[in-house]
Amino acid sequence: MKTKTMFVIGAVICGWGAFLVYHGMDALPTWLVWTMGPLCWYLGGVVMLAAAWKFFTRIKKTAVKPARFVAATQIPAPEPRIPIELLLLQIENHVRLEQAAAQSFIDFPNPAVLHRKTTSPLVN
Amino acid sequence: MSQHPELLNGLSEQAVRKILAIGSRMTVECGAELFRLGAAADRLFVIERGRVRLTLPMQLRGREENVLVEERSSGQTVGWSALNPPFRFTLSASAAMETEVLAFPREALLSHFAQCPETGYIVSMNLAGVIAQRLQLFQTMWLREMKRTIDQHCA
Numbered sequence: 001m002k003t004k005t006m007f008v009i010g011a012v013i014c015g016w017g018a019f020l021v022y023h024g025m026d027a028l029p030t031w032l033v034w035t036m037g038p039l040c041w042y043l044g045g046v047v048m049l050a051a052a053w054k055f056f057t058r059i060k061k062t063a064v065k066p067a068r069f070v071a072a073t074q075i076p077a078p079e080p081r082i083p084i085e086l087l088l089l090q091i092e093n094h095v096r097l098e099q100a101a102a103q104s105f106i107d108f109p110n111p112a113v114l115h116r117k118t119t120s121p122l123v124n
Numbered sequence: 125m126s127q128h129p130e131l132l133n134g135l136s137e138q139a140v141r142k143i144l145a146i147g148s149r150m151t152v153e154c155g156a157e158l159f160r161l162g163a164a165a166d167r168l169f170v171i172e173r174g175r176v177r178l179t180l181p182m183q184l185r186g187r188e189e190n191v192l193v194e195e196r197s198s199g200q201t202v203g204w205s206a207l208n209p210p211f212r213f214t215l216s217a218s219a220a221m222e223t224e225v226l227a228f229p230r231e232a233l234l235s236h237f238a239q240c241p242e243t244g245y246i247v248s249m250n251l252a253g254v255i256a257q258r259l260q261l262f263q264t265m266w267l268r269e270m271k272r273t274i275d276q277h278c279a
Contacts, residue, residue: 084185092192099194102264106257114264115271123272 003058006051014044094120129170129199129226131250139243146236147226152176152219158202161216165205167227174223176202178215190216194258201254206230 017040024033082090097118105113117124132140147170152158158169158176169176175197179190193215196202205213207230237244 084187084189087184088189088191095192095194098265098268099261102261102268105264106260115268 003051003055006054007048010044010047010049010051012044013040013047017041017044090120090122094118094122127199129201130254131168131170131201131247133250134246135243139240139246142240143228143233143236143243143247144226146232147228150225150227152223152225154219154221154223156219158217158219158223158225159213161213163213165203165211165213166230167203168201168206168230168233169203169217169225169227171196171198171200171202172224172226173198174225175220176217176223176225177220178202178217180215190218194261195220201251204251204254207233207251 017037020028020033020040021037024037097120101113101116101118104116128135128140132143135143149172150169152174159165161181175195177192178194178196180193181188182191183189184191202217202225203213205211206228211230233247237247
């Protein structure tokens with residue numbers, strides 16, 4: 001529900017309460033007036049407070065929300081899964097395996113050897 | 125060195141001695157840098173003993189790391205950017221262990237080649253072999269990587 005609509009509904013309920021208290025004495029029993037009147041004020045107040053809360057929190061959210069392209073660059077990097085030293089060792093190992101594979105193609109050039117897989121974890 | 129380095133293959137003993145006399149011996153401690161990417165390349169190095177790591181910088185998790193590209197060992201040549209314009213190193217080199225190298229200043233080498241063209245020709249052919257080996261190796265590695273990329277994204 002829209003904030004504005006909620007606020008209007010709250011005001012109308014409060015207005016009913018006021019009407020009952022100030023103009024309902026003649027037509028309705030006193031106990032009903034003094035029960036329904038404050039109840040309407042209470043309910044109307046709650047609805048208007050809820051509308052106000054919704055309105056101000058929405059403004060706050062809008063104010064702190066960064067532009068989309070900024071958010072995209074500010075996505076925190078995922079936690080490193082392995083230590084950097086281990087990653088560097090894996091890269092070294094990968095380079096050596098790739099060079100060995102490339103060298104075996106140079107020694108015996110044929111298509112099967114060219115794309116032969118290595119055991120490097122970086123490509124498997 | 126029991127054998128001639130790859131750069132001096134095919135030269136006579138006398139020619140090898142003359143070339144080696146141009147070089148100056150250097151000891152590089154384990155982990156120390158021999159040359160840096162982008163630096164002026166005025167010397168060619170032949171590894172006498174030990175191992176040299178050739179690396180390139182790579183951004184890993186927000187920090188720059190030197191990633192191994194190639195390793196060269198005893199008898200092999202590094203720093204041939206010293207003989208190719210624009211005479212800037214295209215990789216960084218550091219010693220993987222205590223390493224001894226012979227450093228050959230470009231000017232002294234070229235001057236010697238001018239005096240002994242036959243030596244210059246043989247050394248140039250050997251250097252072409254070193255460069256060709258690197259080229260073949262890396263074009264093969266590049267093709268393997270391209271296939272993986274295609275398999276991953278276009279399959």
